[in-house]
Amino acid sequence: MSALKALLQNGIEADGFEREADVGGNWNFGAENSRVYESTHLISSKPFTQFPDFPMPDAYPDYPSHRQVKDYFGRYADHFGLRPRIRFSTDVVGAVPVDDGRAWDVTVRDRITAAETTYRYAGLVVGNGHNWSPKQPTYPGQDTFGGGIIHSADYKGAEVLRGKRVLVVGAGNTGCDVAVEGAQNAIHTWHSTRRGYYYNPKYMTGRPSDQVADSLLALKIPLPVRRAMFKGSLRFAVGDLTKFGLKKPDHKFFETHPIVNQQLVYYVGHGEITPSDDIDHFEHDAVVFTDGTRAEVDLVVFCTGYLVSFPFLDHAWLNWHDDHPQLFLQIFTPAFDNLVVSGLIQPDSGQWTLAHWQGMLIARVAEALRQRPGAARGFLSRASAEADRRYSAGTEYKNSTRHYYEVAHQDYLGVLQDAIRELEVSA
Amino acid sequence: MNAVNARVVSGNPLRRKTKVMRPWDWSFPSAPVSHREVISGQPAEPSDRPPLLMVHGVAHGAWCFAENWVPAAAEKGWPSYAVSLRGHGGSAGARHLRRTLTRDYVHDVMQTITELPSPPVLIGHSMGAIVAQLVAERYPLRGLVLLAPAPMHSAVGDLVAIAKDRPADLGRAVIGQTLSMEPDILFEGLDATTARAYSDRTGTESPLVQWELLLRRTVGPVRCPVLVIGTPSDRLVRPADVQRTADSYGVEPVWFPGMGHDLMLDAGWDRVLDTVLEFAADLPAWGTAAPR
Numbered sequence: 202m203s204a205l206k207a208l209l210q211n212g213i214e215a216d217g218f219e220r221e222a223d224v225g226g227n228w229n230f231g232a233e234n235s236r237v238y239e240s241t242h243l244i245s246s247k248p249f250t251q252f253p254d255f256p257m258p259d260a261y262p263d264y265p266s267h268r269q270v271k272d273y274f275g276r277y278a279d280h281f282g283l284r285p286r287i288r289f290s291t292d293v294v295g296a297v298p299v300d301d302g303r304a305w306d307v308t309v310r311d312r313i314t315a316a317e318t319t320y321r322y323a324g325l326v327v328g329n330g331h332n333w334s335p336k337q338p339t340y341p342g343q344d345t346f347g348g349g350i351i352h353s354a355d356y357k358g359a360e361v362l363r364g365k366r367v368l369v370v371g372a373g374n375t376g377c378d379v380a381v382e383g384a385q386n387a388i389h390t391w392h393s394t395r396r397g398y399y400y401n402p403k404y405m406t407g408r409p410s411d412q413v414a415d416s417l418l419a420l421k422i423p424l425p426v427r428r429a430m431f432k433g434s435l436r437f438a439v440g441d442l443t444k445f446g447l448k449k450p451d452h453k454f455f456e457t458h459p460i461v462n463q464q465l466v467y468y469v470g471h472g473e474i475t476p477s478d479d480i481d482h483f484e485h486d487a488v489v490f491t492d493g494t495r496a497e498v499d500l501v502v503f504c505t506g507y508l509v510s511f512p513f514l515d516h517a518w519l520n521w522h523d524d525h526p527q528l529f530l531q532i533f534t535p536a537f538d539n540l541v542v543s544g545l546i547q548p549d550s551g552q553w554t555l556a557h558w559q560g561m562l563i564a565r566v567a568e569a570l571r572q573r574p575g576a577a578r579g580f581l582s583r584a585s586a587e588a589d590r591r592y593s594a595g596t597e598y599k600n601s602t603r604h605y606y607e608v609a610h611q612d613y614l615g616v617l618q619d620a621i622r623e624l625e626v627s628a
Numbered sequence: 629m630n631a632v633n634a635r636v637v638s639g640n641p642l643r644r645k646t647k648v649m650r651p652w653d654w655s656f657p658s659a660p661v662s663h664r665e666v667i668s669g670q671p672a673e674p675s676d677r678p679p680l681l682m683v684h685g686v687a688h689g690a691w692c693f694a695e696n697w698v699p700a701a702a703e704k705g706w707p708s709y710a711v712s713l714r715g716h717g718g719s720a721g722a723r724h725l726r727r728t729l730t731r732d733y734v735h736d737v738m739q740t741i742t743e744l745p746s747p748p749v750l751i752g753h754s755m756g757a758i759v760a761q762l763v764a765e766r767y768p769l770r771g772l773v774l775l776a777p778a779p780m781h782s783a784v785g786d787l788v789a790i791a792k793d794r795p796a797d798l799g800r801a802v803i804g805q806t807l808s809m810e811p812d813i814l815f816e817g818l819d820a821t822t823a824r825a826y827s828d829r830t831g832t833e834s835p836l837v838q839w840e841l842l843l844r845r846t847v848g849p850v851r852c853p854v855l856v857i858g859t860p861s862d863r864l865v866r867p868a869d870v871q872r873t874a875d876s877y878g879v880e881p882v883w884f885p886g887m888g889h890d891l892m893l894d895a896g897w898d899r900v901l902d903t904v905l906e907f908a909a910d911l912p913a914w915g916t917a918a919p920r
Binding site: 209210211212248249253254255257258259260276279280281374412413415416418419541549554558561611614615617621622625 | 642645646647648649650651652654655656657660661664668738739742743744745746766767768849901914915916
């Protein structure tokens with residue numbers, strides 16, 4: 202949506218296709234491909250999460266709820282007149298390059314009438330999200346397990362946990378949220394994690410902790426010092442996590458996607474959550490962990506994340522390597538100069554400031570391709586060379602599908618700024 | 629009255645490249661205010677015209693536009709809004725005025741814009757014109773109107789002029805008191821009673837904001853058309869500074885001789901408003917102003 206707005210704002214005609222009947226995407230609670238649950242709140246605070254040219258209302262809290270986020274998107278669409286440019290309840294079923302890659306034929310299907318239509322566009326922006334196609338592991342004996350197994354994709358609220366013994370698998374932010382809701386609603390909760398993590402608080406010194414982190418970045422405090430400060434403050438406020446039975450983190454601060462959850466450790470301390478090892482195998486009425494312990498559970502919730510999926514595109518066009526695309530700035534593919542991906546980033550902070558500037562860069566490139574093709578091609582020629590560049594601000598992310606799209610927000614945005622300036626017409 | 633000689637330009641010389649990185653805005657966002665006064669006037673018939681949003685200057689409030697411009701523009705078919713910046717007019721924040729910065733005013737205007745139905749034509753008067761330009765580099769406005777704009781290139785020259793004209797006022801400004809808003813400084817054509825009444829409605833300004841006027845600021849690309857309006861006999865912003873502001877956008881200012889600094893209140897305000905509305909009526913559709 203931010204790419205659509207950026208294109209229109211810069212005088213480039215564009216249409217949007219949306220499978221649901223309203224804007225909101227992942228935040229359209231209750232929609233088929235929405236992955237938020239009843240209690241979802243943002244885990245990054247407003248200033249870096251909002252669109253920079255459309256700030257969230259002062260009346261919103263530091264960490265708005267999913268309903269407020271959807272409402273915010275709706276007002277954004279209304280304010281910039283985007284709704285008339287979006288075809289709702291429409292699936293994109295296929296997109297193929299035509300005319301030697303100079304145009305794209307996009308086939309869409311109306312979800313109500315099932316009528317299919319093909320449109321031709323000079324360029325294609327793909328923004329179908331990366332948190333909707335569940336990644337679900339399988340373990341020996343899983344077929345014979347007598348209890349229920351769901352993926353967090355289908356987790357909408359705590360009522361499914363009530364009165365059950367629950368195992369939550371995975372320590373992403375969703376996994377931790379579900380474990381906490383298990384502690385509040387289930388009979389007992391086990392929480393199986395691959396490794397130990399740092400559980401960041403939502404507030405430090407009375408301010409949202411991402412703002413505290415951003416002020417240290419603004420002061421250009423070096424990474425080792427920032428690591429020591431964050432580790433030290435957690436050490437002081439919470440202490441050694443292994444005393445709670447949690448695993449010791451096997452990595453340095455900032456090397457995994459941050460977990461923002463203050464309640465998990467609290468409920469471990471209350472005995473409502475039992476930290477567990479990886480799953481070894483399932484039995485009929487229980488799960489056996491790699492350390493040999495058993496847990497008799499009624500429900501397993503896999504909070505094991507999502508995989509990126511572009512069902513309407515040939516993966517080769519997106520420079521697919523192994524199981525994920527490698528894109529210059531996570532946007533541009535070496536294969537085409539008129540095929541871009543928007544929003545395929547997992548920042549260590551808010552998403553939509555980055556999405557806004559991605560859109561602005563996409564608009565600059567589209568504009569330059571028309572008016573100054575030389576400059577545009579010069580810029581895009583780096584797409585092949587730099588497709589595997591990471592924007593991690595000096596850290597080594599732990600190898601995991603979770604970190605394919607991880608970016609350090611200020612590092613990444615600095616590169617976006619350079620790219621936008623490179624394509625800007627000077628006076 | 630001068631003929632309308634403001635060229636509606638499609639864009640302006642880029643004085644600074646796009647500013648993406650705003651780490652201090654992310655780490656120390658402006659504190660919200662509990663109440664923001666927005667005075668609006670709606671046309672009798674719904675219209676597809678862009679909303680006009682008016683931002684006042686030092687020590688003023690939304691009232692200075694609500695007096696004439698908001699109702700008159702609404703009558704002519706323009707949805708019109710005037711906002712009181714924090715600590716001014718009917719908005720909250722007076723208690724924290726001493727630690728209010730220009731960026732807080734930018735926050736207030738951005739918040740107001742998000743409550744409008746569509747991208748507005750932003751009209752900034754005096755110090756409000758600086759706020760308006762800082763908004764224009766962040767947000768895709770339909771159009772930008774600068775009335776007797778305080779200079780982005782530093783108001784040191786204006787301060788020197790004020791010092792020569794009325795030395796006591798220099799002292800007040802230096803120690804953080806609000807610049808004098810006496811009737812003879814703001815108005816030329818009003819009768820004494822009205823002028824006094826308006827002058828009495830002015831309030832206090834944040835000392836930090838007043839001092840910030842001395843800073844030199846750069847603005848990133850502003851792609852929307854710009855209109856600059858001044859008066860040759862301005863006793864707060866020198867005409868040379870108005871000219872320089874207009875130059876930086878590649879436009880010619882429209883001058884209204886015989887008027888004082890408060891162009892929206894002084895006798896002749898209707899002619900100034902007509903010029904603004906003429907500019908606003910000629911604007912290209914949102915997003916279609918060709919970049920330069």
